[in-house]
Amino acid sequence: MKRTHTCGELGSDYLGKDVCLQGWVRFSRDHGGILFFDLADAHGITQIVYDPEDVDVGSDRSTLEATLDEFSRESVVSVCGSVRKRVPGTEDGRNPTGEVEVLVQSAEVLSRSKAPPFEIGEQKEHLLPAEDTRLRYRYLDLRRAEMIRTLRFRHRLISLARQFAESKGFLEVETPLLTRSTPEGARDFLVPSRVHPGSFYALPQSPQLFKQMLMVASVDRYFQLARCFRDEDSRADRQPEFTQLDMEMSFVDQEDILETVEGMMSHIWKGLFDEELQTPFPRLRYQEAMARYGTDSPDLRFGLPMVEVTEIVREAPYDIFQRVLSKKGSAICGLNVTASMGAGDLGRNEVDRLITWVKKHGMGGMTWMRMTTEGLESNIVKYFTSEVQEGLVAAMDAAPGDLLLFLAGPKARVLEAGGLLREKLAEDLGLIEEGMHQFLWIVDCPMFEKDPVSGKLTAFHHPFVRPVGDLDDCSIGESYDLCLNGVELGSGSLRNHDVDLQRRILSMLGLSDERMEADFGFFLEALGYGAPPHGGIALGVDRMVSMMLGKESIREVIAFPKNKRMHSPFDGSPTMVDDEKLNELQIISLAMDDIDLDDLE
């Protein structure tokens, strides 16, 4: 018998119908005579009942009972019978199919299951098995409704993105996975070439150069759900292979690209949450983000910006500030925890705890004052003239009941610690509204970063970003990062379509002409054959999905992720391979036990 319905679709409309369901035996309840089974598939759970007094199976009764006796947990079974209303008072309101049950008339075991290593019901998060157990038996873990829901959510996000791209005339183009290894960037995953012994392909860290060449090729709107590979250590939000929603457009300016991305996000939000996103998203210049929030991806679901007050307090005879300010590059920044945020709940003990906390984050301590109707109060306000106090109150917009916190030290350290303190306060005071999503563009990022030790310039984003204005006195690129709730979802930029400008940038990054030719010759050559002005962006799909679903790690939204050590508990990869395979590739592994390095000379 073929199945006629899924386990999620039967309801009162189907009363009296003969149906056949197939799925997994989730739970069974044997009352001695009457038997209940929860039959589950990816669509839901339907109660199957065997009632010896009600069922009309004639002489097949003992056969049917023998079959039902084989219905062990997670076995795959087929049952046919009629849909009937449950006995009044026994309906299950939590289950969409809870009004009805299927009175079984015939049954078959399609596939037996061993006792599963963990339970597959909808347990609470803290009752889940350890993650490596879940990953080893991922096919069982994925049977859980929560995981099916996640897979479906991700699928819908991707199809909405495709739908939107299609409607805007984007062409989905696949770019190679076997590509050229280039310098800079992350460590490559290398793939040895059998035909060219000693040569290697690299798996793409992103399709950056290919999509730019598609622009040269006149494909003026490209997108791809691109698998990317980076051989760097994992984090909760980083996997060695991940998926980017990659886009590139020609004949556009920055505004066009941001608008397109905002449109796509709105389409996705509408489709998944039935929620209108407010566009355009707020924008913040990189420098301003660093100055006010101490990070390049601030969480704007709450306020609490930092205010630099260095100049206001410079002359105040407060010993701690004076000591800090005597050193060059120092700064004093304040945070105003307002009364409405709950400053009143931060008593002396809580403030002391915060001081201990900031000390762990590189600060010598923290100065604080309270604003009252009488003005500022603290055991140290006596060191500040009324003029300075007024300056602080004005700069920090302090009102009675507010608590002012000050960090002093080397500017970069103050901003970093202040940014972390800001996030800690938001969490402690519950400033983040549940379910809120706050997008933000960070624009005008620097072109270059200087290594503090070697003094060497490196590209802030990548070497293909177009500078704003003239390169020589320009430190800013025409680039943008999309942030959601304080997490970077992706970044993009306008690119250099002028080959000479591109060469100058590569050379500023320390590439000799020879090196440039060797590593990027093919790319520079392409730019020389009529490259249109173009730009684009790449968004992290795994991060987007995990943030939208409030997951702790992107592993939760990837069907078969690697663990922290880049090992796959499911298939056991990576593995050693036979010598035969290595020989064919003319590779000798130094990790092999029987290799004597001296023999290799």
Added chain:
RNA sequence: GCCCCGGUAGUGUAGUGGCCUAUCAUGUGAGCCUGUCGAGCUUUCGACUCGGGUUCAAAUCCCGGCCGGGGCGCCA
């Protein structure tokens, strides 16, 4: 490469030097039970990550390895 946290039946846990022949729950096998729904009841099975050390005595303390997680570095 570094720092932090963890590892006890299949699964989730309790146990911080002797009361451990290791707790509880769930699961597994067996049995009972005619309206349950992560059914209930009885019963069975089943574990201290590995190697050293300290101690009269180690699941418990110390060192190292392995494994897992979080982070720093790294991730243009």
